[in-house]
Amino acid sequence: MTRDNGSPVGDNQNSQTAGPNGPSLLQDSHLIEKLQRFDRERIPERVVHARGTGAFGEFVSSGNASALTRADVFSAAGKKTPVFVRFSTVIHPKGSPETLRDPRGFATKFYTQEGNWDLAGIHLPIFFIRDAIKFPDMIHALKPSPVTNVQDPNRFFDFFSHVPESTSQLTRLYSDMGIPASYRKMDGHGVHAFKMVNQAGVVTYVKFHWKSRQGEQNLTRTEAARVQGEDFNNLTTDLYGAIRKGDLPKWDLYVQTMLPADLDKYAYNPLDATKIWPGLPETLLGTMTLNKMPDNFFETTESAAFAPSNLVPGIEPSEDKMLQGRLFSYADTQHHRLSANSKTLPINAPLVKVSNGNSDGQGNRGGRSGEVNYQPSRQAGTANDNPDYKYVETPLTGTTIQAAIKKTDNFTQAGAFFRGLNSQQQTNLIGNLASDLGKVSNSEIKQIMLTHFYKADPIFGTRLTAAVSGNLGDVQQRAAKMAD
Structure with missing residues (x-):
């Protein structure tokens, strides 16, 4: 096996990390190349999550969570933040039936007073794999055959037979949870562990959970076949029908918390994206209500660009190897799909003023002016960085490695x-x-x-x-x- 330049690949199973639990390394050119090439495989349809339905709404914080995070969105009871949510299927193309078995994307863009925060998750609490280096391979196996253009269990089970950590997600996906009956009656999960950081710099690892106030409802295979014959746009029809009638869907956002000192106390690795945190209590952060359909599908739902790297002060990525790859891959694929100026599109533009030296390029509509598009500068009005917003420091040990995590606990x-x-x-x-x-x-x-x-x-x-x-x-x- 070689890279595109012909050089041999030493390890195609594990990305390089800073020690056994450290973050992924930018120097891992094989990982970067795989993700870059994978992100550019489809024009213009999204490689994954192509079939989507969007709605606008509002998130209302339930209290002051400043002891946990400095994030403005959770700073006071009753604080309101506009949101846009895009529900989706993962594998199937834009025109596919919404009754097919598939994880459902549950991506929320919070337009906060400190910039946009994207919580880009799915309706199941875990994922199939734990290392982003295998993501292109997994999607290739799940997508239709490059010969017949037909999705084939022979291909994807061939892949999963080499990936025992997928057992838990496959068990969930092939349960009735694999075919939600309604986007309104579906929970959402951030899947990955994230870090919440308060004003004093104290770190807490967290997992996010959207809990539907409408309850959860799924379809059996027999029910899905019947529904598909009646309306293969059933999830969109149901969501938009409810909003039109004023039956506005709501979700409560909960968070599980874990202290850094407790990460090694479990039989599993809590930063493994194939694992839930059983037994840990959830804390309510607030409630989201969807209240408006988009006026234009292309300008909103199709042009919305979500990426886990769109973070705000007080919320940072964990060392989860799957998340570390998504931080690069999702933003990169949106740059490919919508151009490097995708964040200037109205659906993606933050409420706050953007001030940096990024300029020009395809689709630029930033409207910047002035001589200074660099920093630092002594000229009046220059934007400066603020050390109050530096990332929290994470201790590292060991050497750079390419190895699987020690606590796999696959079954x-x-x-x-x-x-x-x-x-x-x-x-x-x-x-x-x-x-x-x-x-x-x-x-x-x-x-x-x-x-x-x-x-x-x-x-x-x-x-x-x-x-x-x-x-x-x-x-x-x-x-x-x-x-x-």
Whole structure:
């Protein structure tokens, strides 16, 4: 395997980090090249999250969260912040039915008094992989075949058979949660751990959770097939119909918190994007109401550019390896799709004045003037940086490495999720999985996937093996030898 310049690749499984728990390194040219090339594969449709529905609204803070974060959006009870939300499917193209099994994007742009903050998450609390270096490969496997242009379980299960950490997300996706009945009746998650930093510089790791006040509702495969025949735009129809009638949907934003000193106290790595934080309480931060449909789809929903790197003071990225890659990739793909001046489009423009030396380029509408487009300068009116807003310092140890995290714990949470389903939900999950896994012609791939689910829960694995006519004895032998 080589890079585009022909040089051999030493490790295509793990990105370089500053020590075992440190952030990813910009010097990892293979990681950067993979993400850059991947971001530029589709013109002009989004590579992922192409099918989207947007709405405007308002977020109201429930209290003063200054003990946790200096972020202005949470600075006082009753503080109002305009938002724009884009719901989406991940894999399927722009005109695809909204009834297809897929993670749903739940991206929120907060137009705060300190700049725009994007909480770009999905409706499931975790992700398939833990390292961004595998993201292009995963999406390639999930997208249609480059030969037939048809999505093929033989391809994506081939990939996932090499990625046991995907077991937990696959279990959720193939449950009824994989087909939400309504965007209004769907939770959202930031997925990754982030850092919240207060005015004193105290760091707390957090996970964000949008909890629907309408409750959660999903579709079975049979229900989805019926709905698709009636209206394959069902999620958009439902959301916009409710807003038109004045039945405005609401979500409460909760946050789980964890102190840096507690990160190593768990059997799993809390910064692993394939893991939830079970048992940790949630704190209410505020409530969002969606109250207005866009007047123009292209100028809003299609032109909205979300990126986890759009942060505000008081909210910073964690060392999550998946998030570290998204910080670069999402902003870069929007620059490719909408130009480097995408943030000057009305839907993406912050409420506050933008003052920096960035200028010119395709689509520029910034309207800057004056001689000085550099900094520092002694001329009057020059914008200056402010040390009060410097990023928090994170201690680092060790050497640069390319290695998987030590606490993988790939199967425990998948099993816990399965056992938390009722009998009918378990049956639906097994039937949904079997419908795709049963199409896999390579027996080795099938047996490995069955082993992953057996490791999660023996009853789960046994029933699924029977459903796809697998070899249970072989699955049990493989499971006995497979590490967690």
